[in-house]
Amino acid sequence: MQLLTKFESKSNRVKGISFHYKRPWILASLHNGCIQLWDYRMGTLIERFEEHQGPVRGVAFHSTQPLFVSGGDDYKIRVWNYKTRRCLFTLSGHLDYVRTVFFHHEHPWIISASDDQTIRIWNWQSRKCIAILTGHNHYVMSAQFHPTQDYIVSASMDQTVRVWDISGLVKKSKSAPSKMSHNEPLGRVGSPADGFGLSEVTVKYILEGHDRGVNWATFHPTLPLIISGGDDRQVKLWRMSENKAWEVDSCRGSLNNVWGAIFHPRQDLIVSAGEDKTIRVWDLTKRTAVSSFKRDHDRFWVLTSHPELNLFAAGHDNGLIVFKLERERPAFQTSQNQLYHIDKRILRVQDINKPSAGQELLNISKLGSKYAQPRTLSYNPSEKAVLVTTVSQRFVFYCD
Incomplete structure (x- = not known):
């Protein structure tokens, strides 16, 4: 298998990356507080956004609107319009570093994960926090919505991966969105009300198996699978059913902390990257190593795939790389x-x-x-x- 480099940037350490859904653009959020917007096809820097104070760890494009969201060590979440090239507003509430931020695929929501041990869901139209998810007892390193279903998956330094059911919040938003956004009290998961089924978000599964903190977890785009990577140097595969979730297997071979682990969108492959300066490709069905690609000096901190194309990107100590795995020419x-x-x-x-x-x-x-x-x-x-x-x-x- 070949790794075909399509674009490389040189910059401060990259902590967050996001592909635009249609345009040949990629966002990179940097450890020095800057957000860069690149045209990876032309190899040109389009814009820099510099309102955060301190490292910006998470960044994400909206799928249809001219928006992106960022979160950083200043505890702030900022929503930007890339057409006007300015910050529209700031969401405040987290009490520690913000690790990841993502938009919901359908609802006007943002999900954020923080070192304050909480996950928050925000309505970006009303600019209100609509739910606080508590339960992790250490830093929450990542939290993402399921691409099609009413679930969230989160990864934490408490060595667990959690799956959350947000169907109650979805139902509430459809029946009374204005009340949810403005008038009703904030929903807090983890309170005594959970036992009485009064919360709109509930913990569905707690996945235990990592021996050290978990840095990343994400859903498979179509199958009931989860992949996670952690400081135990393992990439773990989990399977969900309606009533339970369990560990399927581990991919072993990484030589340092794993910071990114994702499913290949169109093939039965897993891609991971981490502090051993290596991008690794694994066979999803056999959980065996297929290929590895090592850099000389740069540790990897984040990994993502393009929502439509056969493209991947990884952020490292000195920039980012956009790459393909294999050519798309037919055999x-x-x-x-x-x-x-x-x-x-x-x-x-x-x-x-x-x-x-x-x-x-x-x-x-x-x-x-x-x-x-x-x-x-x-x-x-x-x-x-x-x-x-x-x-x-x-x-x-x-x-x-």
């Missing part, structure tokens, strides 16, 4: 006038001189336990055999 091979190629998981052969769909030879999605994107295709004319390789498997198909 193919020519032999005399014949073109062997894979199209929509079908191995086909066609005459180069004749414009046609060609002959279907094999449905490769039916090979192996799970489909993986083909990396290479080779044709041996003497054997009349096609060799197809993926990240973890290889298949030989005889044409006659």
Whole structure:
């Protein structure tokens, strides 16, 4: 597997990164208090935003609005309009460093995780805090909404990953959004009211298994899976059902604290990065190492994937890197006038001189336990055999 670098920036230590959903932009929040907006296709710095006092640890674009949110060591959350290039407002309430900030995919909400041991949910339209989630007993290092369901996952230095059910808050917002935003008392999770089911947010699962603090946890985009990374140098895979959650396995091999661990959006792969200066790729089904890419001097602090494209980004001690894992060109091979190629998981052969769909030879999605994107295709004319390789498997198909 190849790591193909598409863009690199040189700067102070990068603690937070976020891809724009449509434009070739990436935000980088720095340890020196600056937020940079880069065009990674052109390699140019578009803008700098400098209102935070101290390190900015979290930053995130909104999926549809011209907004981004940031949070830092000044305990502040700031919402910015990148078109007007100014800060619209500041959300105050946290009592310690803000580690991560994210927008909800549907509701006008922001989620923030803090060293004050709480997670807060904010309505950015009303500019009010609508819920405080308590229960972690050490720094909350990250907290994210589920991409489609009414859940939150959080990671903490208390060595746990927590899954929170926010369906009550969602229901309340749909039935009476104005009351929720302005008039009703703040919902606090962890109070005695929880036992009576009066809270809008409840703890669904507490996942224990890490031996040291957990720096990151995130949901799989489509499957009931969670990935986490921590100071025990492990990447752990968890599975959820309606009634329980459990540890599936660990990916071992990192040589220092793991700060980022994410699922590949389109392949059965896990990508992780950390203080051992290495980006690692793991097979999701086997939990084995596939590839690793090491920098000489830079520790990695954050890792993310593009919401639409085959792009990843990682922030390190001296900037950030935008990269691909493998090329997106289809696997193919020519032999005399014949073109062997894979199209929509079908191995086909066609005459180069004749414009046609060609002959279907094999449905490769039916090979192996799970489909993986083909990396290479080779044709041996003497054997009349096609060799197809993926990240973890290889298949030989005889044409006659």
